[in-house]
Every structure is written in structure tokens, then in C-alpha cells.
Amino acid sequence: MDRIDDIGMRTGETALYDPVRDDAETRLAIPLRAGDGLDKHTRLQLRKEEQRIAKKYMSTPQQMRIYTVITVGCFLAWLSFFPLTMLDILPVWPCFIASCVFAAGGYITSHEAMHDNIGRRGTKYRFWNELVGEISTIILIFPFSMARMMHLHHHYHCNHPENDPDYTDEAPSAFKAWIKTWLNRQPGADGSIHHYKRVLERIGTKGAQKALRDTMMLQLFSMAVFFTMAWSGFAIEAALLWWLPRHIGLSYIRFWLSWAPHHPRDGHGRYENTRVFRTWFGKTWVGHWMSMGMQYHIVHHLYPGIPNHRTKYAYYELKPVLEKRGVDCSAL
Amino acid sequence: MVYNTLSAMQSFLKKLFFVMPFLFGIGFIAPLIAQSMAEFGWEAPWGLSLIAFGLLIGAPWGLYATVRGRWV
Structure with a gap:
């Protein structure tokens, strides 16, 4: 009985196996209730089932080509907005809206590159993986080296108050979370990229030093572009094509990719550190696109090799297994 | 020598x-x-002039952000 108590059985509950009552019911490894009290055998079986399903949805270089095409296309379009708006060939407002979409969406493609989903190390697709990562987040003034290191750190230490670099995004409500995305970017705040810099300094490895150097260079470069454009008479273009889209994009991704799937950031286990959530648009495709697929973020944390566009389908197939593991899947 | 240069550069940055x-x-x-x-x-x-007015707003606002650590 001691062993059973250790795994959370309450006094008086049916034991996992009772040799006295040797019938079909007691032969079950465990009654599969809300995920508590699973024995090792059941966990193993569930994990095998989970892995079998996840394997079907893992990224392949062929299906990830679209990420490369979209990223390179959007980056070239964004670059072209500068001369085209400065020469009055294109109006700046539609380019501003497109730049905001590129800023927020760029993180998604970069995110795939962070997990090597576009091209694994040692393969011929690796170049494209690194290219996508490097150019996707330039608009956010957020170098890939820093983004990758901080994101992988987030996976290793998810929801840890000290070691999860994204923990500073936590807020008690959605409204306050939006406000906090902006407050965290204030010059004296210890949030967002400021916090990342501090974490990288603490890590102190060669990779961390490179990430800090890349960040400094990208920040100096962007400031030089802003100042030069502004004093050359193109301040509005600089503001609407880069400065404002960056702020809007950063707030958007910090809310949808960090706060929403991890709130209230009190779970630390494999099945507790993310949540399945529903947006204000219910189960419609609007919520799926608006959250950029983050409603199914648990699938990403369990299997980062599943690309963003397949997490939804993987989630619905994994749902019975997740429920048995105690994940609250009632939202979707 | 190299260390001093790097250290000075780091301090400047x-x-x-x-x-x-x-x-x-x-x-x-x-x-x-x-x-x-x-x-x-x-x-x-x-x-x-417009740029003088812009500087009249932008410079103190930037100074405020530097000292206070926040823009508002």
C-alpha cells in the first residue's frame, strides 16, 4: 500500500492489481482517470502511443520549403518597401500593415529554424534553416543567435521564475499582459530583450557572448538607419516600416506566444507547463490564425520537431493521450 | 594592450x-x-521651425527616458 500511496492513490481506492480479486477489472494496470496515479507501465504505454502519433507529424525538409519561400519573399518585400515608399511609388500605409504582419509572422518562421525544423545539422538543407532564422527577426531587431538561445532556454526551464527567460511576460490578466509587453521594453525595465541580455551575460559561454555581440550590432545598425532616415526627411517611412511594426510585432508575439499558452506559469512538468486555450473567437479558424497556432502550444513543447502548421492536427490526434496524462483539453 | 582596447570599447558601448x-x-x-x-x-x-519644436519635445523626452528608465 505504501507504494500506491506514493503515486497518489487515496485510501479506499481500488488497488492497481488485487491478486485476491483476480477478475478482468482488476487486471487493468490502472483505472485511467484524470491523469493522476498512473503507474510506470501505463506511462510508458502512453508515451509510446504519443510518440507514434507525433512521428507522423514531424517536419520534413520538403514540407518546410514553404517556410523558406515565405520568409525570403516577405523579407525582400519588406526591404523593397523602403525605396518604394521613399520614392512615392507605393503608399506607406499598406506597407505599414504588411510590415506589422511580417514582424509578428517572422517570429514563427524563425521559431521553426530555432528548432532546426527547416534543415537539421549536417544536412544540405542546413543553409536554408540558418538563412530563415537570420532574416526572419531582423525587423524585430532581435538577432537569431539570441532568439534561438533564449528560446531553447525557455524550453529547458519552462516557467521557472529565475531560469525561464520568458517568465517576465507573466501577468494576472490578458489586458495587463498586453500592457506588460510594452512596459518590459522600457529602457530601464528588466524584461524582454533587456532581460535576455542579462540572462546571456549570466550564461557567459562563447555562444552567449556571440548572441550579445550580434544583438549590440543589430541594435546599433537599426539606430543608425533610423537616425539617418529621420534626418534625411524619411522619419515617417522609418517609423511606419520598421520602428512601429517592431513594437507591434513584439507585443503581439509576447502576448500570443508567451503569455497566452503559459499563463499562469505555475506548472513545471512535461504536461503542465503549457495550457490548451481558446481565444475570444471560440474554436473558429479566426482564433487559430490570430493566435498563430499557439492554442496547441502543448504539442510544440512536447514535440518541437512538429512544425507550427501541423500542431493543430497533431493535437486532435494526441488529445485522448493528453487527457489520460491529466492535461485539461476542455478548451478545444 | 588588446585587453585595454577591448575594455575601453566595452565601456564606451x-x-x-x-x-x-x-x-x-x-x-x-x-x-x-x-x-x-x-x-x-x-x-x-x-x-x-518644425525641427526646433521637434527637438524641444524629443530631446527632453529622451533625457527623461534615460534618467527614469521609461518613456512615460
Whole structure:
């Protein structure tokens, strides 16, 4: 009985196996209730089932080509907005809206590159993986080296108050979370990229030093572009094509990719550190696109090799297994 | 020698980033205010030029952000 108590059985509950009552019911490894009290055998079986399903949805270089095409296309379009708006060939407002979409969406493609989903190390697709990562987040003034290191750190230490670099995004409500995305970017705040810099300094490895150097260079470069454009008479273009889209994009991704799937950031286990959530648009495709697929973020944390566009389908197939593991899947 | 140079460079960059909000106020916000006012056809008060008015807002605002650590 001691062993059973250790795994959370309450006094008086049916034991996992009772040799006295040797019938079909007691032969079950465990009654599969809300995920508590699973024995090792059941966990193993569930994990095998989970892995079998996840394997079907893992990224392949062929299906990830679209990420490369979209990223390179959007980056070239964004670059072209500068001369085209400065020469009055294109109006700046539609380019501003497109730049905001590129800023927020760029993180998604970069995110795939962070997990090597576009091209694994040692393969011929690796170049494209690194290219996508490097150019996707330039608009956010957020170098890939820093983004990758901080994101992988987030996976290793998810929801840890000290070691999860994204923990500073936590807020008690959605409204306050939006406000906090902006407050965290204030010059004296210890949030967002400021916090990342501090974490990288603490890590102190060669990779961390490179990430800090890349960040400094990208920040100096962007400031030089802003100042030069502004004093050359193109301040509005600089503001609407880069400065404002960056702020809007950063707030958007910090809310949808960090706060929403991890709130209230009190779970630390494999099945507790993310949540399945529903947006204000219910189960419609609007919520799926608006959250950029983050409603199914648990699938990403369990299997980062599943690309963003397949997490939804993987989630619905994994749902019975997740429920048995105690994940609250009632939202979707 | 190399270490001293790197150390001096690091110190310079830290100071540069510390005063970056102030530089941003002068380098970006001031001309942005001036050009936005021009776009909307607004005049600067007290007979100031648009860029002078922009600097009058941008420089103290940047200084405030540098000292206080936040823009508002």
C-alpha cells in the first residue's frame, strides 16, 4: 500500500492489481482517470502511443520549403518597401500593415529554424534553416543567435521564475499582459530583450557572448538607419516600416506566444507547463490564425520537431493521450 | 594592450547604450515630430521651425527616458 500511496492513490481506492480479486477489472494496470496515479507501465504505454502519433507529424525538409519561400519573399518585400515608399511609388500605409504582419509572422518562421525544423545539422538543407532564422527577426531587431538561445532556454526551464527567460511576460490578466509587453521594453525595465541580455551575460559561454555581440550590432545598425532616415526627411517611412511594426510585432508575439499558452506559469512538468486555450473567437479558424497556432502550444513543447502548421492536427490526434496524462483539453 | 582596447570599447558601448534613449529623442523622435506636423500641415508654436519644436519635445523626452528608465 505504501507504494500506491506514493503515486497518489487515496485510501479506499481500488488497488492497481488485487491478486485476491483476480477478475478482468482488476487486471487493468490502472483505472485511467484524470491523469493522476498512473503507474510506470501505463506511462510508458502512453508515451509510446504519443510518440507514434507525433512521428507522423514531424517536419520534413520538403514540407518546410514553404517556410523558406515565405520568409525570403516577405523579407525582400519588406526591404523593397523602403525605396518604394521613399520614392512615392507605393503608399506607406499598406506597407505599414504588411510590415506589422511580417514582424509578428517572422517570429514563427524563425521559431521553426530555432528548432532546426527547416534543415537539421549536417544536412544540405542546413543553409536554408540558418538563412530563415537570420532574416526572419531582423525587423524585430532581435538577432537569431539570441532568439534561438533564449528560446531553447525557455524550453529547458519552462516557467521557472529565475531560469525561464520568458517568465517576465507573466501577468494576472490578458489586458495587463498586453500592457506588460510594452512596459518590459522600457529602457530601464528588466524584461524582454533587456532581460535576455542579462540572462546571456549570466550564461557567459562563447555562444552567449556571440548572441550579445550580434544583438549590440543589430541594435546599433537599426539606430543608425533610423537616425539617418529621420534626418534625411524619411522619419515617417522609418517609423511606419520598421520602428512601429517592431513594437507591434513584439507585443503581439509576447502576448500570443508567451503569455497566452503559459499563463499562469505555475506548472513545471512535461504536461503542465503549457495550457490548451481558446481565444475570444471560440474554436473558429479566426482564433487559430490570430493566435498563430499557439492554442496547441502543448504539442510544440512536447514535440518541437512538429512544425507550427501541423500542431493543430497533431493535437486532435494526441488529445485522448493528453487527457489520460491529466492535461485539461476542455478548451478545444 | 588588446585587453585595454577591448575594455575601453566595452565601456564606451555601455555608456552609448545608456544614453541611447536621449540620442533616440534627438535622432529619431525630433525629426519624426517635425515631419509628422508637416504632413498634417500643422504650424509650430512661438514662431519656431518644425525641427526646433521637434527637438524641444524629443530631446527632453529622451533625457527623461534615460534618467527614469521609461518613456512615460
